[in-house]
Amino acid sequence: xxxxxxxxxxxxxxxxxxxxxxxxxxxxxxxxxxxxxxxxxxxxxxxxxxxxxxxxxxxxxxxxxxxxxxxxxxxxxxxxxxxxxxxxxxxxxxxxxxxxxxxxxxxxxxxxxxxxxxxxxxxxxxxxxxxxxxxxxxxxxxxxxxxxxxxxxxxxxxxxxxxxxxxxxxxxxxxxxxxxxxxxxxxxxxxxxxxxxxxxxxxxxxxxxxxxxxxxxxxxxxxxxxxxxxxxxxxxxxxxxxxxxxxxxxxxxxxxxxxxxxxxxxxxxxxxxxxxxxxxxxxxxxxxxxxxxxxxxxxxxxxxxxxxxxxxxxxxxxxxxxxxxxxxxxxxxxxxxxxxxxxxxxxxxxx
Numbered sequence: 001x002x003x004x005x006x007x008x009x010x011x012x013x014x015x016x017x018x019x020x021x022x023x024x025x026x027x028x029x030x031x032x033x034x035x036x037x038x039x040x041x042x043x044x045x046x047x048x049x050x051x052x053x054x055x056x057x058x059x060x061x062x063x064x065x066x067x068x069x070x071x072x073x074x075x076x077x078x079x080x081x082x083x084x085x086x087x088x089x090x091x092x093x094x095x096x097x098x099x100x101x102x103x104x105x106x107x108x109x110x111x112x113x114x115x116x117x118x119x120x121x122x123x124x125x126x127x128x129x130x131x132x133x134x135x136x137x138x139x140x141x142x143x144x145x146x147x148x149x150x151x152x153x154x155x156x157x158x159x160x161x162x163x164x165x166x167x168x169x170x171x172x173x174x175x176x177x178x179x180x181x182x183x184x185x186x187x188x189x190x191x192x193x194x195x196x197x198x199x200x201x202x203x204x205x206x207x208x209x210x211x212x213x214x215x216x217x218x219x220x221x222x223x224x225x226x227x228x229x230x231x232x233x234x235x236x237x238x239x240x241x242x243x244x245x246x247x248x249x250x251x252x253x254x255x256x257x258x259x260x261x262x263x264x265x266x267x268x269x270x271x272x273x274x275x276x277x278x279x280x281x282x283x284x285x286x287x288x289x290x291x292x293x294x295x296x297x298x299x300x301x302x303x304x305x306x307x308x309x310x311x312x313x314x315x316x317x318x319x320x321x322x323x324x325x326x327x328x329x330x331x332x333x334x335x336x337x338x339x340x341x342x343x344x345x346x347x348x349x350x351x
Contacts, residue, residue: 038064038065039065039066039277039280040065040067040068040277040280041065041066041067041068041092041093041277041281041283041284042068042069042070042090042091042092042093042276042277043067043068043069043070043091043092043093043094043095043284044070044071044072044078044081044090044093044094044095044272045069045070045071045072045078045094045095045096046071046073046075046077046078046095046096046184047071047072047073047074047218047220048074048096048219048301049069049071049095049096049301050300050301051293051296051297051300051301052296052300055292055293055296058292059283059284059287063283063287065277065280065283065284067284068091070090070091072090073182073218074178074182074183074184074186074217074218074219075096075097075098075101075183075184075185075187075267076180076181076182076183076184076186076187077182077218078094078096078097079097079101079102079104079105079184082094082097082105082108082110082272083105083108083110086108086109086110086273086274087274088274089110089272089273089274089275090272091272091275092271092272092275092276092277092278092281092284093269093270093271093272093275093280093282093284093285094110094111094269094270094272095138095267095268095269095284095288096184096267096268096269097135097267097268097270098184098188098265098266098267098268099127099264099265099266099268099331099334100184100187100188100191100265100334100338101184101187101338102127102130102135102268103127103129103331103334103335103338104335104338105270106127106129106130106134106135107335109273110270110272110273111134111135111270111271111272111273112134112270112271112272112273112274112275113132113133113134113271114133114134114136114270114271114281114282114285115133116133116136116282116285116286116289117286117289118136118137118306119291119294119306119308119309119310120307120308120309121306121307121308121309122136122137122289122306122307122308125137125140125266125306127266127268127331128331129331129332129335134270134271135268135269135270136268136269136270136285136289137266137267137268137306138267138268138269138288138289138297138306139266139267139297139301139303139304139305139306140264140265140266140267140303140304140305140306140322141240141241141242141264141267141302141303141304142240142241142262142263142264142265142323142325143185143188143189143238143239143240143262143263143264143265144238144239144240144241144257144258144259144261144262144263145160145163145166145175145189145236145237145238145239145257145258145261146227146236146237146238146239146240146243146244146255146256146257146258147160147235147237147255147256147257147258148227148229148235148236148237148254148255149253149254149255149256150229150254150255151228151229151235152235157170159235159236159256160236160258161258161260162258162260162261163192163193163196163197163204163260163261166208166211166213166236167204167207167208167210167211168211169211171211171236172211172212173211173212173213173214173234174212174234174235174236175208175211175212175213175214175234175237176213176214176215176222176226176227176232176234176236176237176238177189177214177216177222177237177238178215178216178217178218178219178221178222178238179215179216179217179218179349180341180342180345181342181346182218183217183218183219184265185219185238185239185240185265186215186218186219187338187342188263188265189238189263190341190342190345191263191329191334191341192261192262192263192327193205194329194341195263195327195328195329196327202344202348205345205348205349206348209348209349214226214234215349219239222237222238222239223237227239229247229254229255239257240257240302240303241257241320241323242298242303242304242316242320243255243257243302243320244256244257244319245302245313245315245316245319245320248315248319253319259323259326260326260327261326261327262323262325262326262327263325263327263328264324264325264328266306267303269284269285269288270285271285289306289307291307291309294306294307294310295310295311297310298312298313298316299313302320304322
């Protein structure tokens with residue numbers, strides 16, 4: 001998950017943030033879980049989830065459900081919590097499990113099947129191996145190394161261009177990335193390095209750490225704390241190919257993504273097995289696939305909609321055009337090796 005730059009401040013202002021800080025969107029009188037067309041429906045997400053207040057209000061008015069939002073950490077943390085609480089689910093529906101962690105949730109039977117009607121274009125993003133259709137694709141993006149081009153220009157220094165460059169002395173102690181066990185973009189970056197270096201990926205990480213790379217818990221810590229654009233002291237950060245659209249000022253962006261480092265990400269939503277309000281959960285998934293929500297995703301969560309006819313903001317065409325990721329791994333290979341790779345990555349990064 002990612003977010004995505006710009007939305008961070010908005011989260012604190014939107015209606016969903018009222019729930020994030022402990023205030024439900026519903027009232028006690030309105031709580032009637034399990035009733036079709038009414039009652040609370042609890043949406044569990046990663047911390048970067050953010051949609052406009054008016055969209056949430058429209059959902060509640062149209063369906064009769066009262067939406068309760070429960071943030072559960074970064075995408076990796078979210079998945080881990082869903083797996084650990086599978087017998088007593090945290091809510092009715094979850095959003096934010098991505099293609100790097102999804103097979104773990106499916107193997108643990110976290111989600112119940114729901115044959116959601118997908119908008120045109122979404123089929124290409126369904127999860128391979130999800131035979132029961134437990135997860136509906138909601139958005140896509142590429143996890144990429146980003147650079148603060150303004151920082152480099154001010155110092156008359158060339159920015160890095162490749163993963164190899166990040167291990168060079170010229171970029172010592174300039175890179176920050178979220179961790180692979182707690183963060184979905186962090187996991188995507190680990191997979192990108194495995195896709196690039198194969199069996200030599202562990203040596204790459206040793207070289208990366210020896211060159212002063214910093215590892216933090218999640219995307220927010222990396223982008224909004226350590227990245228120089230946000231006031232930190234590291235001008236190279238792991239983020240998204242859509243992030244440069246966030247740093248536009250006076251018609252110019254001050255950051256750029258490194259295309260050769262990008263790894264594709266898809267985020268999904270699914271009805272939680274054992275949900276108290278499965279009908280409400282299905283209504284939330286239908287809502288997230290609606291034209292209104294799909295078109296709200298780019299400006300609010302800095303991701304691309306899966307609906308091919310959903311309009312994108314004008315500035316995205318220039319500063320964040322959708323592109324195919326240059327690095328990828330087969331889903332079955334990720335599922336078979338995720339735990340081992342994460343353990344090996346942990347061993348390397350905690351020495």
